[in-house]
Amino acid sequence: MEMMPHKKSGSPADIVQQIKQKRNQLSPPKKDIQRMEMPSQTNTVGAREIMHKITEGEKHLRKGNLFSSIVALREVLNLYTKTKDIQPKDRTTLANIINEVQRKLAESPEFIDLYGKVIFRDDDFATSYDFLCQLIMIKEEEIASVLVNDGINQSLKLDHLSKKDRETAKLMVSLAERGELSMLQELVAANDGLGSLVLAFYNEAGINYRKSGNIDKAIIEYKKALSISPKDEHLHYNMARAFMEIGQKKDAETCIGQAIQLNPYFYEGLKMQKYIEQWIG
Template sequence: MSQTPPSPHAANAQAGRISGVFSQKKTQKIGSGTTARKTEVVTYFLVEEREDGAMLVQALAANDVPFGPKTEITRDELLANYLPEPQKSMARAVSCLSPQEQEIQKAVARGDKFRKRGESFTAEFEYNKALAMDMGNVRANFGIGLCYIDRGEQAKAHEVFERLVKLDAAFEDEHKHLFNEFGISLRKAGMQAEAMDYYRRALDLSPSDENLHYNIARAAFDKGDAKTAAQHLGACLRLNPGHAEALQFVDYLKRKKLAGG
């Protein structure tokens, strides 16, 4: 997927409410006279959204433990004055997680490790431990789905696909790497119909992402549907006329006289 502004959902809590680590950058003056200089200080905060939509902000100490009072702010204030830190959410918020949430994260991390080493059955075991505690865990679903695809177990992979397309969080920037890997794996495994539905689901959430149209075109072409491929290539190029891969693909379709090109 193409680059988009950072999502405020640094880490997603129940019911889709914001829950994660955010930061503030402030410039401070140090010293005086000729030795005075300015330095940028970054402070991290744990943010939790209540059911009524109010944001509760609490500072994090150097050891990542929340301290001090919780301040209530609005969502607009959060977006205007704080930056999401999705890459720090897991490490910095871990001390605030329940024992079960910590066990889920550890199981997923072990699953990722084994999958990268090619030990898909051991990885599946770890992902299943996480899913037994939280069936909606995005990373565990992606991980176990990739294990099934790698082993050619398409029926099981389809079950995971059905779960993932219902999870909005699966298509956020936080999971961009796994999102891309899963989509490519679906297509290469001959699951073009699933790949197209998968990218269309993402397109519903990110309609201005030209790469999603390109990915649908690839899956459609692999499925033997050059006409649909050409339509999505056209949509891709309307959003980004300089998209190199799409231009090459269109040229190929024209040279082969496919889809009326």
């Protein structure tokens, strides 16, 4: 069955361009800033609340929960701009920490996979806030379009499931679409059979996109499948094949290497690895 395309609400690049028309163009980041703690003797309630939210967002990012880390950073920026009871010294320290957090987010593999290269301008928190708000809005619209799509529901084979299992499967899709890796994998571990359904859904979507020539979209769907089952050598094989079709030799080599590492006796993978080595060499 052909997969229905996701609703398109504009790419992150389009959003950046729109914001640039309203504000100054994003500039290259300054040199790395060492993480600084808020001085306890001058720490106000507002500053402590912001630091708590920063810590929460960083934990999400370390776990691979991209969407939650984006939401947390948006809340940090909102608090920073609206909270008045922050002493000047604390405000400067917080600004430096927020700049560092923005760079970590933009440089994370999960963020780059979904949104590409983005540079946040230091101290331009109004632009950052606008950008994150639009990323969140677009992602929620995309998720909504996925969950109400009849073709996708049929592909997931939800009709024969109980109401509880249908809701769990849709939650898995929602987490995969958001890039909430640790939350997704915990849910899959507790519901292995449903995880297999969602895994097959994304893998088949990737195959269909590859066959239709939409390789970039195929790679995105394979990555979602890998977020459910990162140790499946067949998914890494599919990724390698997609990268080969668009001439990205190094990426193909990396993916097939991961497949062989997971299963050294993976015959089809070994054949592809040999082919890629000859291709690169």
